[in-house]
Every structure is written in structure tokens, then in C-alpha cells.
Amino acid sequence: MKTIIEPFKIKSVEPIRFTTKEERVKILEDAGYNPFMIHADDVLIDLLTDSGTSAMSSDQWAGIMRGDESYAGAKSFYRFEAAVKKITSDEFIIPTHQGRASEKILFSILGGPGKYFASNTFFDTTRANIEFAGAEAVDLLCEVGKHPEQRAPFKGNMDIDALKAFIQKIGRENIPLVVLTVTNNSGGGQPVSMQNIREVKEVCKQNNIPLFLDACRFAENAYFIKKRENGYADKPILEICQEMFSYADGSTMSAKKDALVNIGGWLSLNDADLALKCRNLLIVTEGFPTYGGLAGRDLEAIAQGLEEIVDEHYLQYRIRSTEYLGEKILAAGVPIIEPPGGHAIYIDAKRFLPHVPAEQYPGQSIVCELYVEGGIRTVEIGSVMFGKNDKNGKFIPAMMELVRLAIPRRVYTQSHIDYVAEVVIDVFKRREKLKGYHITYEAPMLRHFTAKFKPV
Numbered sequence: 517m518k519t520i521i522e523p524f525k526i527k528s529v530e531p532i533r534f535t536t537k538e539e540r541v542k543i544l545e546d547a548g549y550n551p552f553m554i555h556a557d558d559v560l561i562d563l564l565t566d567s568g569t570s571a572m573s574s575d576q577w578a579g580i581m582r583g584d585e586s587y588a589g590a591k592s593f594y595r596f597e598a599a600v601k602k603i604t605s606d607e608f609i610i611p612t613h614q615g616r617a618s619e620k621i622l623f624s625i626l627g628g629p630g631k632y633f634a635s636n637t638f639f640d641t642t643r644a645n646i647e648f649a650g651a652e653a654v655d656l657l658c659e660v661g662k663h664p665e666q667r668a669p670f671k672g673n674m675d676i677d678a679l680k681a682f683i684q685k686i687g688r689e690n691i692p693l694v695v696l697t698v699t700n701n702s703g704g705g706q707p708v709s710m711q712n713i714r715e716v717k718e719v720c721k722q723n724n725i726p727l728f729l730d731a732c733r734f735a736e737n738a739y740f741i742k743k744r745e746n747g748y749a750d751k752p753i754l755e756i757c758q759e760m761f762s763y764a765d766g767s768t769m770s771a772k773k774d775a776l777v778n779i780g781g782w783l784s785l786n787d788a789d790l791a792l793k794c795r796n797l798l799i800v801t802e803g804f805p806t807y808g809g810l811a812g813r814d815l816e817a818i819a820q821g822l823e824e825i826v827d828e829h830y831l832q833y834r835i836r837s838t839e840y841l842g843e844k845i846l847a848a849g850v851p852i853i854e855p856p857g858g859h860a861i862y863i864d865a866k867r868f869l870p871h872v873p874a875e876q877y878p879g880q881s882i883v884c885e886l887y888v889e890g891g892i893r894t895v896e897i898g899s900v901m902f903g904k905n906d907k908n909g910k911f912i913p914a915m916m917e918l919v920r921l922a923i924p925r926r927v928y929t930q931s932h933i934d935y936v937a938e939v940v941i942d943v944f945k946r947r948e949k950l951k952g953y954h955i956t957y958e959a960p961m962l963r964h965f966t967a968k969f970k971p972v
């Protein structure tokens with residue numbers, strides 16, 4: 517087999533700025549040891565997120581020029597609507613400015629006190645929107661998905677028995693919706709199998725509960741199905757995507773991921789009553805139903821991105837380049853969530869820094885060191901993000917201590933990734949010298965964005 521190459525050539529480039537290690541030590545200190553507070557210009561390779569960071573194609577940029585900016589009934593809306601329908605087959609397609617806007621609309625209508633929503637794992641904005649509306653969000657991830665070091669093809673699957681037990685206990689009338697997040701971002705970018713989607717749908721159908729997809733990375737999920745699930749090897753990606761959506765009654769989507777754009781999203785559904793309510797709320801918070809918080813040009817770029825995302829050469833390159841980084845650092849002994857996920861590599865900070873206790877944030881320590889060593893920006897997904905103190909001030913750690921290296925789509929080449937691996941391995945080799953951190957300032961909510969730290 518020959519090297520899998522980037523399936524594009526580069527027409528427009530953006531320089532990246534080099535800094536010295538001494539400069540980075542100072543920059544990090546000034547940022548309170550929180551990479552969210554670093555100016556992007558001081559970052560060499562930015563792996564903070566794969567959201568909204570994609571490089572658009574020349575056809576997408578052409579779409580930007582073609583965008584019809586009419587307030588109502590823009591041509592660009594109809595192109596967008598057709599592109600989303602082709603994949604989802606849903607009747608009502610509602611554009612939004614990003615994923616959480618769709619979530620806000622959907623869950624403020626369906627949620628409220630006494631309501632429960634279940635998922636394989638809710639992403640934090642989804643959980644926040646459910647809780648903000650007064651309802652409860654419950655994660656029912658399969659057992660193997662909770663063990664970073666165990667390999668399985670579909671670690672994003674929902675636990676079907678747990679779902680049945682949950683419905684029994686809570687009562688179907690109190691569960692307005694079940695959500696499958698594909699791929700499972702918070703659980704390591706791990707895919708959900710078609711069989712699992714089918715089984716979840718079957719349980720939902722028996723109980724008259726609608727099933728929605730949180731579809732952010734639907735094409736990456738479809739590629740994993742093609743490669744790992746019996747019966748899909750010869751199916752085109754588009755057909756696999758269509759089958760995934762065929763079991764769902766609707767979807768929320770952040771187009772900033774698998775629609776290859778910098779802003780955008782949708783809410784798709786088949787229930788006419790619910791669609792009417794959603795559109796009414798959309799008009800108050802986002803905009804008229806044919807633009808929903810976006811410009812006509814954004815709708816064009818999404819429509820074009822949806823054609824490009826189901827290209828198998830693209831997906832092969834995409835999934836392989838993430839796996840390539842995972843394999844390289846694994847071979848040097850760096851502990852990660854296995855197998856590598858679709859959009860990111862997640863370093864297991866608990867095993868990387870066993871001498872740093874959770875209350876000294878081992879993930880944050882690695883994040884800081886990757887920046888100082890190589891100018892690489894990553895994000896802690898552990899006790900900084902999810903840890904808390906109980907009423908008596910006792911520290912409660914997160915379930916896992918992770919560092920996410922999210923790979924922007926079509927942005928970095930293989931040599932960038934080789935460089936990232938070298939930096940990770942360098943830091944790993946002198947891991948005994950790394951120290952923990954403590955928090956010197958934190959906001960009352962979502963503290964990870966603005967917290968300030970000091971080395972222990």
C-alpha cells in the first residue's frame with residue numbers, strides 16, 4: 517500500500533509565526549497558564565479544536581461569492597436545504613448559526629423540570645442547554661467506552677440494556693428525546709455502529725420516543741462503519757450516511773465540523789408541530805427561517821461542504837491522518853485513548869503523569885508543556901473542565917484526565933503532524949520532571965475558559 521496523501525493541493529497559504537521557547541515561557545505565564553488566553557498569533561500549531569477551523573475549498577470560496585443575501589427565500593437557502601435533505605431525508609430543515617443554537621431551540625421547547633434526556637454521551641453545550649431548560653441529561657455509554665486502554669471498534673455505542681432500564685425507571689412520558697452523538701466527542705471521538713443506531717431506534721420506537729442524532733461528525737462516523745462493520749465495505753459513504761439518518765427522527769448539527777465551514781448549523785426534523793414551534797423560536801433568537809442567523813454565503817459554503825465531506829478519498833485521508841498521529845506517539849509509549857478516534861487524539865494524562873494527582877490537574881500540566889516545548893495548543897478535558905468541589909470544599913475529580921489534540925480539517929500536512937508527534941514524545945521522555953498546577957482564579961461557570969493557574 518502506498519502513502520495516503522492529502523487529497524488536495526494548496527492554493528492559498530497562511531503563514532504561521534515562530535516563537536522561541538523563552539518567549540513561550542513568558543507568553544504562557546502572562547496567560548495564567550491557560551492556553552485559551554493565548555493570542556492565536558503566538559501559537560505555531562493549533563489543535564485546540566476541529567470546530568470552525570477547517571480550510572474551505574476553492575468551490576466553497578466560489579460559493580461565498582455566489583451567496584444570495586435576500587432576507588427571505590434566498591436561492592442559497594434552497595441549495596442548503598436540498599443538500600441537507602439529501603443526507604438526512606428530513607422534511608423540515610432549519611438553519612442556525614451553530615450547533616448550540618439548534619440545541620437551545622430544541623431543548624427549550626422539549627425540556628423543562630421533570631424531563632429527562634438520554635444519550636451515549638452528551639457534549640457539554642448540549643448538556644448545558646438541557647440543564648439550562650431545567651431538565652436532566654443522562655449519559656448511557658457502553659462499558660468498553662469508559663476504558664481508555666481497551667480497544668473495540670465502536671466505543672461510542674449506547675448501552676442498550678441501560679437505555680431499557682432507564683426508560684422503565686423514568687417512564688417514557690418523561691423522556692421527550694433520545695440523542696446519539698456521532699462520533700462521540702467527549703468519549704474520545706469514538707464511532708457508533710449502524711447496528712447500535714438500529715437497536716436504539718427499535719427501543720425508542722417501542723416506547724414512542726423520538727431519536728435524534730447530534731450529527732456533528734456524521735461522515736467520520738460513516739467512514740468507521742464502512743471500515744469496521746460487516747456488510748458496509750462496498751457501500752458508498754453517502755448511502756451509509758443516509759442509512760444512519762434514516763433511523764433518526766431529526767438531527768442537531770454543527771456545520772463547523774463535518775460541513776467543512778467556519779460557521780453554521782442546522783436543526784432537522786419530521787414532526788410538523790415541533791418544526792413550527794422551532795421556527796417560531798428561531799425567528800426570535802436567530803433569524804428568518806430561510807437564513808437562521810447565517811448569511812446566504814454561509815449557506816452556500818455549507819451546501820458545497822456537504823458534497824465534499826462524503827468523498828471517500830477525503831475521509832480516508834482524514835481518518836488516517838488522525839490515526840497516524842495516534843500510532844506514532846503510541847509506539848513511543850505515550851498512553852492515549854485506543855483506538856484513535858476520528859477528529860482527535862486524546863492523551864490519557866492519568867497514565868502519562870501518574871505522579872501528579874487529579875487535584876493538581878495532570879492534563880493542564882501536559883497542555884502547558886506542549887505549548888512551551890513546541891508552540892502547540894491543545895485542551896485539557898479532565899478535572900479543570902469537569903472537576904468540582906462539594907459543599908464541604910472536598911475535591912471531586914472528573915471521570916478521566918485527558919488532553920485533546922483536535923485536528924482541524926484540511927489545514928495541516930503530514931510534516932506538521934510529524935512535528936506534533938516529536939514534541940509530544942519529547943515531553944513524554946521527561947515526564948517525571950513535570951509538575952502539577954493549582955487554580956488561582958476561577959469563574960463560577962465553565963471555569964476552564966478563563967481560569968488562571970500557578971505551577972505547584
Ligand code: F0G
Nearest residue numbers: 565567614615616639641701730732770
Ligand atoms: N455537539 C458536539 C458533539 C460537539 O462536538 C459540539 C462542538 C457541539 C455539539 C456544539 O456545536 O460549537 O457549533 O455550538 N464542539 C466543539 C469542540 C466546540 O471543540 O469539540 P457548536
